[in-house]
Amino acid sequence: MEKLAEYLQKQPARTSKVSRRLTRRIKAELYNRNYGYVKIAVQTYRYLLGKSAAEESPFTFSYFAKELVEEPDAVIRTLITHTDPLIRTMGAELLASYIKAQNPVEHQLRAVQPLVSTACELARKGGQQQAAQTLACLRAVAEFMGLCFELKTLPPNLEEIEAAVLENLDTSGATPVTGTPDETTVPGLAHSLLLKFQPFLQDISTVYRVMETLFRHLDQNGRWQQTESVQRLMTLVQGSCSEQPFPLFTALMRHSSAAGLGPDERVVVINLALQQPSVYSLSAFSMALQELPRALTADANAATTALRNAVMGAVRKLAQEVGDAGQMCEAISSVLRQHATPSKTAQACLDCALTAALVIPSFPEAGRTFPGGHAPAQLLQQLAAIITVWGPAEAESRATACALLSAVLTACGSAGVGAGGLRDEKQALGLMDLVLQMARNVSLGTPADVATMSRVLTACMDSKQPELLLHGVRLSKVLLAEAYKYAPTAGAAGAVERAAKDAAGVERPGTGDDESDRLWAVSLLLLVNNLLGTLASRGNCPHLLPLRFNIPAEACSSLKEENGALVSTSVLLQGDARFAEASLKSVQAEWPVDHWYGKVLDALCKGSLLQTHYMHNLQNVVFEPFAAYSMPGLPAAQTLAVQASLAANGAQGGGVTAAASAREPAIQHLSSKLEAMARNRVASIKRERLNLQHVMDMLGDGEADEAAAGQAKAGPNGAAAAAAAAANGSSASPHEVKLSVADVLTAVANFNDKPPPAEVPAAPGPLELADLAQRLEAVTG
Numbered sequence: 001m002e003k004l005a006e007y008l009q010k011q012p013a014r015t016s017k018v019s020r021r022l023t024r025r026i027k028a029e030l031y032n033r034n035y036g037y038v039k040i041a042v043q044t045y046r047y048l049l050g051k052s053a054a055e056e057s058p059f060t061f062s063y064f065a066k067e068l069v070e071e072p073d074a075v076i077r078t079l080i081t082h083t084d085p086l087i088r089t090m091g092a093e094l095l096a097s098y099i100k101a102q103n104p105v106e107h108q109l110r111a112v113q114p115l116v117s118t119a120c121e122l123a124r125k126g127g128q129q130q131a132a133q134t135l136a137c138l139r140a141v142a143e144f145m146g147l148c149f150e151l152k153t154l155p156p157n158l159e160e161i162e163a164a165v166l167e168n169l170d171t172s173g174a175t176p177v178t179g180t181p182d183e184t185t186v187p188g189l190a191h192s193l194l195l196k197f198q199p200f201l202q203d204i205s206t207v208y209r210v211m212e213t214l215f216r217h218l219d220q221n222g223r224w225q226q227t228e229s230v231q232r233l234m235t236l237v238q239g240s241c242s243e244q245p246f247p248l249f250t251a252l253m254r255h256s257s258a259a260g261l262g263p264d265e266r267v268v269v270i271n272l273a274l275q276q277p278s279v280y281s282l283s284a285f286s287m288a289l290q291e292l293p294r295a296l297t298a299d300a301n302a303a304t305t306a307l308r309n310a311v312m313g314a315v316r317k318l319a320q321e322v323g324d325a326g327q328m329c330e331a332i333s334s335v336l337r338q339h340a341t342p343s344k345t346a347q348a349c350l351d352c353a354l355t356a357a358l359v360i361p362s363f364p365e366a367g368r369t370f371p372g373g374h375a376p377a378q379l380l381q382q383l384a385a386i387i388t389v390w391g392p393a394e395a396e397s398r399a400t401a402c403a404l405l406s407a408v409l410t411a412c413g414s415a416g417v418g419a420g421g422l423r424d425e426k427q428a429l430g431l432m433d434l435v436l437q438m439a440r441n442v443s444l445g446t447p448a449d450v451a452t453m454s455r456v457l458t459a460c461m462d463s464k465q466p467e468l469l470l471h472g473v474r475l476s477k478v479l480l481a482e483a484y485k486y487a488p489t490a491g492a493a494g495a496v497e498r499a500a501k502d503a504a505g506v507e508r509p510g511t512g513d514d515e516s517d518r519l520w521a522v523s524l525l526l527l528v529n530n531l532l533g534t535l536a537s538r539g540n541c542p543h544l545l546p547l548r549f550n551i552p553a554e555a556c557s558s559l560k561e562e563n564g565a566l567v568s569t570s571v572l573l574q575g576d577a578r579f580a581e582a583s584l585k586s587v588q589a590e591w592p593v594d595h596w597y598g599k600v601l602d603a604l605c606k607g608s609l610l611q612t613h614y615m616h617n618l619q620n621v622v623f624e625p626f627a628a629y630s631m632p633g634l635p636a637a638q639t640l641a642v643q644a645s646l647a648a649n650g651a652q653g654g655g656v657t658a659a660a661s662a663r664e665p666a667i668q669h670l671s672s673k674l675e676a677m678a679r680n681r682v683a684s685i686k687r688e689r690l691n692l693q694h695v696m697d698m699l700g701d702g703e704a705d706e707a708a709a710g711q712a713k714a715g716p717n718g719a720a721a722a723a724a725a726a727a728n729g730s731s732a733s734p735h736e737v738k739l740s741v742a743d744v745l746t747a748v749a750n751f752n753d754k755p756p757p758a759e760v761p762a763a764p765g766p767l768e769l770a771d772l773a774q775r776l777e778a779v780t781g
Contacts, residue, residue: 001044001048004018004048005047005048005051008059009058012058012059015059015063015064016063016066019045019064019066020067022041022044023067025037025041026075026079030087038087042079042090042093042094045068045075045094046093048064049061049064049097049100049101050097050100050101052064061106062106062108064098065108068098069108069115076091076095076098077091078091079094080092080115080119081118085132085133086132088133092122092133093136093139095112095115095140096142099112099116099143100143102147109148109151112144113157115140116141116144117157117160119137119140119141120137120141120157120160120164122134122137123137123138123141123164123167123168124164124168134186135186137164138164138168138189141165141193142189142192142196144161145161145196149196149200155200158200158206158209158210158213162197162210162213163217165193166190166213166214166217168187168189169187169190169233170187170190171233171236172229194236194237197210204247207248208251211247211248211251211252211255212255215251218230218233219265224264224265225265230268231272245276245277246276246283246284249287250287252270252273252276253273253292256269256270256292256295257291257292257294259298263306264306264307266298266307266310267306267307270292270311271310274317274318278321281318281322281323282322282327284321285315285322286331288314288315288352289315289331289335289349289353292348293345293348293349293351294345295311296348297344297348312352315355316355319356319359320362320363323367324363324367325363325367325368325370325411326370326376326411329357329376329379329408330376332353332356332379335353336350336353336382337378337382342394346397347394347396350386350397350401354404357407357408358407368411372423374424375409375422377424377427379408380408380430380431381430383404383405384434386401387402387434387438388437395444398444402448402452403448403452405455405456406451406455406456409422412459412462422460423463423465425465425468428460428463428468429471431459431460432456432460432471432475435453435457435475435479436479439479439524442486442516445520445523446571446573447558447572447573448568450524450559450566450568451559451565451566453527454527454565455565457472457531458534458564461531461535461538462538464609466609466610466613469539469609469610470614470622471626472531472534473604473610474622474625474626475626476531476535477593477597477600477626479527479528480524480525480528480591480596480597481593483525484521484593485521486517487518487588515580518577519556519574519580521580522555522556523558523573525587526551526561526566527566528548528549529561530561530564530566533545537564539610540609541603541604541608541610543602543604543606544604547591547596547599549583550583550586551587552579555576555579555580555583556573556574556575556580557570557575557576558570601618601619604618604622605618
């Protein structure tokens with residue numbers, strides 16, 4: 001070999017001839033099964049390739065490229081695909097020498113890539129049973145990664161290389177994790193290869209590729225259940241491959257909801273994610289809130305007790321690391337935005353969000369409250385929509401949303417701690433409107449709803465702002481009138497009036513079950529009592545307390561007042577029907593609405609905050625009607641009342657068809673969209689009129705004399721004609737522009753049945769309602 005190398009040093013032009021003769025000798029001896037001569041020829045090639053890498057060498061590796069890699073039956077491919085492991089080992093060693101001889105200036109990266117992929121496959125399948133072959137293949141892979149590093153390029157077959165490395169790592173604990181690995185053994189060489197990954201993992205997308213390959217490896221043969229092996233493997237990967245813990249956390253969280261995993265395997269993945277160092281706590285919480293609900297609902301058997309405990313424990317831990325109520329609620333809102341319709345995943349997301357919100361009281365003092373008393377508006381709107389819009393069909397989601405709303409409002413602070421409570425008037429009015437909608441939805445009323453309404457009203461009053469206290473006073477009158485709707489008729493005249501209404505077909509308020517309706521009315525009276533107590537303490541008006549109604553505990557045993565708020569003691573409303581009926585009768589007889597409200601005004605005029613703020617104008621503002629601020633995207637209380645009556649009628653009449661039940665929510669959604677469009681258009685018209693009037697006023701100064709002269713020439717008849725023309729050309733009245741809900745509902749209900757215009761033969765047919773709603777939403781947002 002040395003003589004041959006010296007010969008080629010002097011006669012480099014003969015290199016190709018020598019390479020052809022070695023190739024013919026290798027193929028001939030392979031055919032004759034003289035593997036000793038094959039080994040000598042292969043070693044000669046390796047010796048010459050080593051000499052070609054020297055700086056003073058007159059020939060390079062490319063002189064051997066044709067016979068080794070370029071021909072269809074090239075030597076390296078012939079050897080590495082042979083049936084004998086000994087020959088495959090020689091082929092892998094020759095491939096390693098060929099790659100090692102290359103440099104950044106002159107290389108054949110693309111030509112050797114398929115051969116390296118074959119070596120990875122051999123290393124993955126060979127393992128410790130064919131240690132010599134596996135070592136040779138891994139050395140070839142190591143040389144290939146070294147060449148890629150010199151070229152500053154990512155290995156194209158990175159996943160194949162990682163799969164071969166992972167298959168040969170020792171996760172039993174016999175090989176030390178730290179220190180320099182022993183490259184003379186298969187596990188040591190695999191560990192050394194893993195260390196070579198680190199320079200390529202500066203890009204976050206590459207880290208995710210590496211992690212996904214690792215997880216696919218662990219998904220096979222139940223490897224996730226081998227806890228100690230998985231822990232050692234994750235330690236190797238984390239210490240060798242990446243110094244960025246957040247991508248590893250993110251990849252694990254994403255994989256927790258991957259298809260095909262069992263509940264116990266998901267628990268292992270979640271626990272591994274929580275073991276990563278805590279960085280970017282808010283992003284980590286958002287990622288967990290997106291993926292963990294999917295893990296709970298990934299398949300029918302996913303939601304086991306162990307998995308649910310692991311998920312909720314992870315949410316609590318990550319929420320505690322956030323430590324700021326405002327930031328955490330914004331993250332919850334952004335995740336809930338992805339769940340616009342009821343689903344199992346949406347319900348799981350609400351459960352996780354509630355678990356996180358319950359951690360708020362344990363936050364550091366600075367992070368327990370919202371800055372300035374401004375709760376996240378988007379989150380309040382989303383919860384209000386779930387409570388009011390999802391409520392009839394999703395009782396569990398509604399109950400969870402009520403609990404979440406109560407937990408979020410705790411972050412508004414209390415009246416005894418600085419400037420507590422909601423301080424944004426629109427937010428407070430929107431929540432009061434939500435309370436009114438819940439009070440009118442008697443068919444869905446539960447003690448938990450009343451407790452939520454009490455908590456909402458307390459949060460609105462805690463700021464002690466006179467404007468909000470005034471809205472609370474007005475709302476108390478509306479709630480009292482709502483409770484009296486379900487009171488029993490008193491005396492013979494009332495019975496006759498009720499019989500006349502029944503004969504005329506006038507619908508009774510409530511569900512039709514007198515006992516449950518009266519229990520709901522009693523609970524509303526308790527809510528009014530609680531609101532009066534809150535107004536008395538926050539508004540410095542103790543004279544309101546004697547106006548609270550006397551309700552015996554037997555009338556409604558499902559609610560009790562603790563620390564100034566109503567607390568539910570049962571899932572459903574419970575109480576003695578006789579006591580409930582008697583209480584309603586006595587309260588209605590003693591306190592008619594107007595009489596009771598007049599007494600409230602008298603109490604407020606005795607040194608309250610409202611009397612100090614409004615002075616002599618208090619009597620006027622108190623008797624103004626309660627006008628709530630409806631949150632964007634929510635139907636009005638009147639629309640919800642129509643929905644409740646339709647649902648009740650459908651239940652009494654044997655139900656409605658699936659098509660009709662699917663059509664009604666779409667019509668209501670569309671009507672709210674069109675009504676909003678109409679309001680926006682009217683506002684735009686008003687602005688255009690003001691701008692036009694401003695322009696006309698500017699021009700009018702110069703044309704006034706001209707117009708006066710023209711009218712004088714035309715005489716009285718001409719002036720009258722001009723006035724008539726101006727009247728005919730005036731803009732439409734507000735009544736003509738206004739678009740009512742009834743108009744929209746009628747138009748939409750008849751839209752599908754209306755044929756296309758006959759005079760336009762090419763006009764499209766009637767659109768489906770869902771398509772129409774989708775187009776309108778795309779236009780209006």
